[in-house]
Amino acid sequence: MSVTIGEAARATGVSAKMIRYYEETGLLGPAGRTAAGYRVYSEPDLHALRFVRRARDLGFSMREIADLLALWHDRSRASGAVKAVALDHVADLRRRIGELEAMARTLEHLAERCCGDDRPDCPILDDLAGGAGPELAEASVGE
Amino acid sequence: MSVTIGEAARATGVSAKMIRYYEETGLLGPAGRTAAGYRVYSEPDLHALRFVRRARDLGFSMREIADLLALWHDRSRASGAVKAVALDHVADLRRRIGELEAMARTLEHLAERCCGDDRPDCPILDDLAGGAGPELAEASVGE
């Protein structure tokens, strides 16, 4: 019925280190203990660990996961509240994607113009050194 | 000709904190000092700081920036070496973009199916709780 932290880790894909950390920071309540002080996990505990694991896979921060766990445990929650958390997170993901995309595009443009052979001339370094630089990134984004 | 760290920070967009950190970690050589121990920066120093700033804006890690600085200072570098660093970084950016994109798509699919009103039923929480979950993310990526 109850398993040790190592078994819980294997069963949920959350490392023992992280399980202790989640407990320490209050994301999860304190685990049960054996007489010898070993942590023990029952089925509902494993369920919560899998929940956290899945939320982390979706990129939620621990703060957001704490909110989601509270909503999960609140049977009278409004689904709109959950949706709001999810969509906020999506907006954050989209923003980060946009930033990375702008960087990637700028670098791809620069790399295209770099012959990439033994000669030292390099538009990439020229850009970094402040040549014509910063505007290109903006232009690339809007393109 | 020479400016203090605060002026260098304003002139390059790199915070004084970070300028000291770059020096401490060896990314940049030790700055000159006044008799009183104040750091002083000349035009070439500011140029290097702008280089670092621009590279960070493009998402390069400090390790990569160290490589780029070395290539910049090496007048007999092969542009192919610079291009390789840049394209490695682009590949890393693209990989991260793909991961975030998969998360965003999964969440958007789940949010679409969530009515988002006062009722408690919520496919988002159902998914996190392990309902039908993990496969959906994979499917979304390949879609």
Added chain:
DNA sequence: CCTTGACCTTCCCATGATGGGAAGGACCAT
């Protein structure tokens, strides 16, 4: 000359999520 305010110095601490590893106790099978 002295004060005031803006600046500089170093040093320590925090972030967020994760891993590594040491020292020591617990448990189980032989």
Added chain:
DNA sequence: ATGGTCCTTCCCATCATGGGAAGGTCAAGG
């Protein structure tokens, strides 16, 4: 009883950045 595998707590590192304290410096103005 012994060895191997687990558990416990505690400390440290990551990566790049910021906050802030305690104290020295400098320039301007009274």
